Amino acid sequence: MQKPFGVFTAPILKSVVEALFHGVDMVISPQQVTDNIQTQFSYIHGPKARQVKLSLIALCLLMGGPMFLLMPPKWRARRLEKSLISSSNNFLQDLARVRGIIHAGYYGHWLPGEQEGNRHNPVFAQIGFTLPAHRTRGAGEQPITLFPGRDLLPSDFLGPETVPVEAEIIVIGSGAGGSMAAGELAAQGHKVLVIEAGSAWPSSALSHEERRMTSSLFVDGALQTSRDNDIILFQGRCVGGSTVINNGICLRVAEPGGTHPAANDVFATWAGLGAPIDETRFMASYVAAETALGVERIEQRSGRNNGTHLLAGWHAHAAITGDPVDAAAPAGWFNKNFGPQSAGAACAYCGYCNTGCPYGRKTGTAQSLLIAARRDGADILPDAEATRIRWRPHKVAGKQVAExxxxxxADGRKAFIRATKGVVVAAGTLASSRLLAASGIKGTGTDISLNIACPVAALMPADSPQRSWDEDQMTTYVDRGDFLLESHFQPPMSMAALLPGWFGDHAARMRAYGRLNSAGVLFPADRVGKLICGKLHLKLTEARELPLLRRALATLSRVHFAAGAIEVYPGLARGQTLHPGDDIDAFFAAELREADDVSMSSSHPQGGNARNADPAKGVVDLDCRLHGAANVYVADASTFSSCIRVNAQLTTMAMAHYAMAARPFG
Structure with missing residues (x-):
């Protein structure tokens, strides 16, 4: 294994580990934590290790240079506490995010031998966590076993030695949009080639080793951030794209009884922006996507602790407020693409959705749409990153034609594949925008929206252990109209990285892992982002997003207390604790002043290549065809004209179906 951190940065890394765990009862050594981080970064594709090394060097210099390495851990811990935790300097706050990497190195400890080899993993034992293979499931519960026969086979993929010279239609991306586009076009009789930058991971190859899966399946090893490092951007880099590493949530932009009556009307907003949609056709596209994935309401047993905690807390909270907006808020269980139950493939609620389902129970695109596309003759080329669309020398009827x-x-070799009919770009908001910009398209990567998530964890009384880790990661939600609340709970490494707190406080919270419940707010940042040099630039404003975030976090904190929590840990960088009786509104007004004060992430980038009838206001037309091009279409969330507010998987698939069902290539 190549060690990303060398003779200079590895000692700095170890010194930071020793400082952050000063006074903490460690069951593995600081050197082992350092080795774990070395292993994690050895799996990551791209420059992230180099960026972290630069952060470590900067941190060391700011903390005293060589003195930081030579002084005892207690001195280093005080130095970190004085300089990082209470700092309002953006650069120091960015450096403080190294904390999550260090905690992941400890709580992501993994021994050889997969689950059996980790039966006695000392870190898991310390926090009271049991891996899925060793959990006891009683009568009426879903066994944690593989549901076989759902994966693409090795023979379904082209290798680097068999790169085709041409295809009729090239689809770039195999996630929610690309797979739906490929399946629809292949069913129409076109010869389709799907290009995917990431590798193929069948269910049998997936593991509960979080450090390896996050590093291998996510863009930048799940450490991709916005340009100023304020927001982590989770996106898949594998066959199936983000459908492999998401929670399978399938929400429409408007559902009777499932959407708040005061929520923004997404389709009306699009129409007002110059991008009307044929709602009848789009509803049919929703049905097509739901049918292909086998979408159904999840079983309540899969969210028996954390899911019910959110619903119980919400109903108690709404009864206290007496606010009619709260009273009108739908609260219920997610529809997902797990199962179907009738086939015996119901979710095994192991809690590891975000690192891929090793039990073959989630019908991501690699288990559904891509299989259908292969059946209709499509080819799939993994480990092949599209870098540029090449255009023919001469326009046709004033439009560019993709050649x-x-x-x-993956080995660095370059190739060119001819498209005899056309190209469909579906690599996701950020990657599609970068590709189109590299291909000479003007105006791409603008008006980008995010659904931003922010976590809030809660400690329950000692006599009511929750074991929320023994269930599905996300099961229930509340639609408050201008924001959503969503239950979520993470396996040890991911929970440690998102759980706020420093030094002994963080360790104590992780020791209470079995008594924690967790949820998050999901709020829109609408058309405020753009790509600058390929990186997302997005700032939350005091006029709109920050007040909404404060209010949403305050609401969720009250919901936790209404459900019986004795402490609440909002996702603030300083790791503060809320107690019953605290002035929650005053707390967030004082402690959340800018984006750097809070942990935020997004799995739902949208826009960048928005639909619009006017070429001056959008990158693609109302049929998702690239303005000024004859045979290039975009079929992913980058075509959304504004933020859709809810989880984007289903609407991305519906948009791709909507565009391709119109038979754009004849």
Whole structure:
């Protein structure tokens, strides 16, 4: 294994580990934590290790240079506490995010031998966590076993030695949009080639080793951030895209009884922006996506602790407030693409959705739409990153015509694949925008929206252990109209990285892992982002997003207390604790002044190549065809004209179906 951190940065890393765990009862050594981080970063594709090394060097210099390495851990801990925790300097706050990497190195400890080899993992034992293979499931519960036969086979993929010279239609991306586009076009009789930058991971290859899965399946090893490092951007880099590493949530932008009556009307907003949608056709596309994935309401047993905690807390909270907006808020269980139950493939609620389902029970695109596309003759080329669309020398009727796509293979070799009919770009909001910009398209990567998530964990009384880790990661939600509350709970490494707190406080919270409940707010940042040099620039404003975030976090904190919590840990960088009786509104007004004060992430980038009838206001037309191009379409969330407010998987698939069902290539 190549060690990303060398003779200079590895000692700095170890010194930071020793400082952050000063006074903490460690069951593995600081050197082992350092080795774990070395292993994690050895799996990551891209420059993230180099960026972290630079952060470590900067941190060391700011903390005293060589003195930081030579002084005892107690001195280093005081130095970190004085300089990082209470700092309002944006650069120091960014450096403080190294804390999450260190905690992941401890709580992501993994021994050889997969689950059996980790039966006695000392870190898991310390926090009271049991891996799925060793949990006891009683009568009426779903066994944690593989549901076989759902994966693409090795023979379904082209290798680097069999890169085709041409295809009729090249689809770039195999996630929610690309797979739906490929399946629909292949069913129409076109010869389709799907290009995917990431690798193929069948269910049998997936593991509960979080550090390896997050590093291998996510863009930048799940450490991709916005340009100022304020927001972590979770996106898949594998066959199936983000459908492999999401929670399978399937919400429409408007559902009777499932959407708050005061919520923004997404379709009306699009129409007002110059991007009307044929709602009848789009509803049919929703049905097509739901049918292909086997979407159904999840079983309540899969969220028996954390899911019911959110619903119970919400109903108690709404009864206290007497606010009619609260009273009108739908609160219920998610629809997901797990199962179907009738086939015996119901979710095994192991709690590891975000690192891929190793039990074959989630019908991501690699288990559904791509299989259908293969059946209709489509080819799939993994480990091939599209770098540029090449255009024919002469326009036709004033429009550019795509000649094909330039790609880069995993071994660094480059190739060109001709497209005899056209190209569909569906690599996701950020990657599609970068690709189109690299292909000479103007105006791409603007008006980007995010659904931003922010966590709030809660400690329950000692006599009511929750074992929320023994269930599905996300099961229930509340639609408050201008924001959503969503239950979520993470396996040890991920929970440690998102759980706020420093030094002994963080360790104590993780020791109470079995007594924690957790949820998050999901709020829109609408058309406020843009790509600058390929990185997302997005700032929350005091006029709109920050007040909404404060109010949403305050609401969720009250919901936790209404459900019986004795302490609440909002996702603030300083790791503060809320107690019953605290002035919650005053707390967030004082402690959440800017984006750097809080932990935020997004799995739902949208926009960047928005639909619009006017070429001056959008990158693609109302049929998702690239303005000024004859045979290039975009079929992913980058075509959304504004933030859709809810989880984007289903609407992305519906948009791709909506565009391709119109038979754009004849």
């Amino acid at each position: 094909g796509v330039e790609i880069k293979l």
